Amino acid sequence: VSVLPSATINQAMEKLVSDRVGSCLASSEIGEVKGVFTARDILKKMVQQGNSDKDKAQALRCEVSDIMTPAVQMFYTTPEDTLKQVRILMRSLGVRNMPVIKDGL
Template sequence: MHRPVSDVLRNGGVVVYIAPHATVYEAIERMAFHNVGSILVLKNNRELVGIFTERDLLRRVVLKGLDARTTPISEVMTHDVIVVSSDTPRYEVERIMREQHIRHIPVADEERLLGVVSLRDILRVENEERKFEIDKLKEYVMEKPYPTYPG
């Protein structure tokens, strides 16, 4: 269970991002197209300056009555982004998410963004591993006993 968070990354290494001057609507369109719950905000296509999530959309846009078509993403994104490295253990990433009350964390090595991992991604992989272990235990328990030979 000490496997790295890089094992959980989806989308084949595609980093879904948008520029800070883009609108919330443009961000939502991109998120929907890629079927993701968050989008990174990159300055000059390189520098991470924020993250925007479905929760941000609800709390910072919808509840405040802002127009998604005219509101810049930079006004409603989370600026202080927690980033983990690809070799961070999954259990550590899950702990950070629970303590910080966040569901998405960017994963990076050195200066290169590798993607975003969600709490759902981590829990999905953990459930798959548990199911595999249970299936193997069932096979072992249900295995026919070795034949006994007379004598």
């Protein structure tokens, strides 16, 4: 599941809901991973933006690139890692989501 980094937060929310997921990769048009974002990132942006309807509407128009964790800061695993390795890694890092990425794509 991925969206372009230039997608709006509103478009990203629609993707999360339609695909029934809580996190999503932000990828270039050729599939290169640029970052990751979660439903929590969206909620955080909505709360930080302000309480008025105008503030919320403005937050929904922001780009995913404004809220995503950039690829260079991401924690991820590869197809070669075992489930046990991934579980231990996620627990030690305190993360709830960890994408599986092969060759940066």
